[in-house]
Amino acid sequence: MTTDPTTPQLMLGHVDIDADHQQFTERLAQLKAASGAAFIQQFGQLTDHLAEHFERENSLMMQSGYPASAEHRGEHNRVLGEMTNFRARVEAGRVRFGRAYALEQLPGWFDLHVSTMDAALVEYLKRSPL
Numbered sequence: 001m002t003t004d005p006t007t008p009q010l011m012l013g014h015v016d017i018d019a020d021h022q023q024f025t026e027r028l029a030q031l032k033a034a035s036g037a038a039f040i041q042q043f044g045q046l047t048d049h050l051a052e053h054f055e056r057e058n059s060l061m062m063q064s065g066y067p068a069s070a071e072h073r074g075e076h077n078r079v080l081g082e083m084t085n086f087r088a089r090v091e092a093g094r095v096r097f098g099r100a101y102a103l104e105q106l107p108g109w110f111d112l113h114v115s116t117m118d119a120a121l122v123e124y125l126k127r128s129p130l
């Protein structure tokens, strides 16, 4: 699987969740191409985007009574904690730590998260519309 935004596997059939995934993919692609001050700024923006993206999914889980919400929410918290940590390092001038994380960890994590936890959530939402 790839992180190409047009990859059909990443489109789950939920308008808001798909829009967030599209936005994450575009922001990550821009970050990979950025350097210097632009990289630092975009790393922070990607972290802010993820916080909002995760909160939207967390709200959908809460409103729908999704049974696996604790596990999914826990994974969001774990990744947001990592991003926040790397953001602090990047803003302190240790940009290469953030670059390595963004290039080597985030793409694989995102593909797996979308195709497992987010896909399961969307399947549940389709069966139990809000």
Ligand SMILES: [Fe+2]
Pocket: 017, 020, 021, 053, 057, 114, 118
């Ligand atoms: Fe997501």
Ligand SMILES: [Fe+2]
Pocket: 054, 057, 072, 076, 113, 117, 118
């Ligand atoms: Fe998620």
